[in-house]
Amino acid sequence: MNQPTHPRLKRIARNQAHMLDLLKRLVNIDSPSTAPIQTSKISRLVGAKCEELGAEVSYVPAPGAGDHMKAAWDPGRSSEKGVLILCHLDTVWPEGEAQRRPFRVVADRATGPGVADMKGGVVQALYAIGSLLRDDQMPGRPVVLLCNTDEETGSKSSRETIENLARQSSCVLVLESSAPPDGPLKTARKGVGRFTVRTHGRASHAGGAHQEGINAVEEMARHIQDLHALTDYDRGTTVNVGVIDGGSRSNVVPAQCTAEVDLRVSTLEEAERMQRLILGLEPLMPGARVEVEGGLNRPPMQRTAAIASLFAVAQRIGQELGLQITEGSGGGGSDGNLTAALGVPTLDSLGPVGSGEHALDEWISVRTLVERTALLAELLRVL
Ligand SMILES: [Zn+2]
Structure with a gap:
């Protein structure tokens, strides 16, 4: 690596060991979304760090989830809208995972559960703000960091809190990690829908009364083919039946079947069209019934002119720092989908370059953790 020349990057690079210490602490505390005691523990830890940095910290209790942590710098002192930074503290990993494969750094790679998704981003937020505070360069308007646990x-x-804070903000920065090799910032993300399809038939003896049964698994199989036929890669629409569950034993014509369906779409119009089609499934076999519930749980993040100009600012700052910042889009949803859908310019994947989210080979690049911290600090300074 070339030695950094930009003063901000140089100063942050000197903190690398401290950043990795904090990342190690965060990664080595298991924080599955489903364990409120664990996620609250990590929420308090991050909140305490924010208090050390002079933030006004509050916790949002949530039924079934750990406390969400909100830290605000300069709240209420400026009438201007501020910048909202979004991170999440929960991971997909169960308790015990960090003990099985604790945080490690080998050469430029840091590994461990949640290192990319997205504990690296949390460290980045704290050190970017710390760097601005030390240089007395915090912007003259509020900066709010929300770390949710679900x-x-x-x-x-946390959706309501995220949306309320976004409405009070001029822009939203999401610190999810970014894909190798160059870590494009995301200016668009697909919308995500979840549906449950249930088919009902009539049970009967598969030997003695086969013709009297209505096979709910067969009914479902036909719907699965129809659902999958709705996938249209050119439009950016995909449907995936990821789970099915039906029947009890091979000699019984099954009366019930359930399927879990994932939908991804690029635009809101397409989301509405697809929702109508999926929710409107009609029985295909005589006597069968079908029920569908669900809908869009994250609207698509569409690339607006305001999002494009936010990206342009990040790219220009990247140039000043000697970093090449590229643009991309993603099929996965994040909390940025929620804020972009409100019309608040949102830039995502500002986190370190890494990959393997939700997989055993999850990693981030330590160099980019430092670089993206400098990028975030400079963005906060000018936005
Ligand atoms: Zn994430």
Whole structure:
């Protein structure tokens, strides 16, 4: 690596060991979305760090999830809208995972559960703000950091807080990690829908009364083919039946079958069209019934002119720092989908370059953790 020349980057690079210490602490505390005691523990730890940095910290209790942590710098002192930074503290990993494969750094790679998704981003937020404070360069308007604890399960209990804070903000920065090799910032993300399809038939003896049964698994199989036929890669629409569950034993014509369906779409119009089609499934076999519930849980993040100009600012700052910043889009949803859908310019994947989210080979690049911290600090300074 070339030695950094930009003063901000140089100063942050000197903190690398401290950043990795904090990342190690965060990664080595298991924080599955489904364990409120664990996620609250990590929420308090991050909140205490924010208090050390002079923030006004509050916790939002959430039924079934750990406390969400909100830290605000300069709240109420400026009438201007501020910048909202979004991170999540929960991971998809169960308790015990960090003990099985604790945080490690080998050469430029840091590994461990949640290192990319997205504990690296949390460290980045704290050190970017710390760097601005030390240089007395915090912007003259509010900076709010929200760390929620239920992102991986759809942000059900934090959605309202996220949306309220976004409405009070001029822009939103999401610190999810970014894909190798160059870590494009995301200016668009697909919308995500979840549906449950249930088919009902009539049970009967598969030997003695085969013709009297209505096979709910067969009914479902036909719907699965129809659902999958709705996938249209050119439009950016995909449907995936990921789970099915039906029948009890091979000699019984099954009366019930359930399927879990994932939908991804690029635009809101397409989301509405697809929702109508999926919710409107009609029985295909005589006597069968079908029920569908569900809908869009994260609207698509569409690339607006305001998002494009936010990206342009990040790219220009990247140039000043000697970093090449590229643009991309993603099929996965994040909390940025929620804020972009409100019309608040949102830039995502500002976190370190890494990959393997939700997989055993999850990693981030330590160099980019430092670089993206400098990028974030400079963005906060000028936005
Ligand atoms: Zn994430």
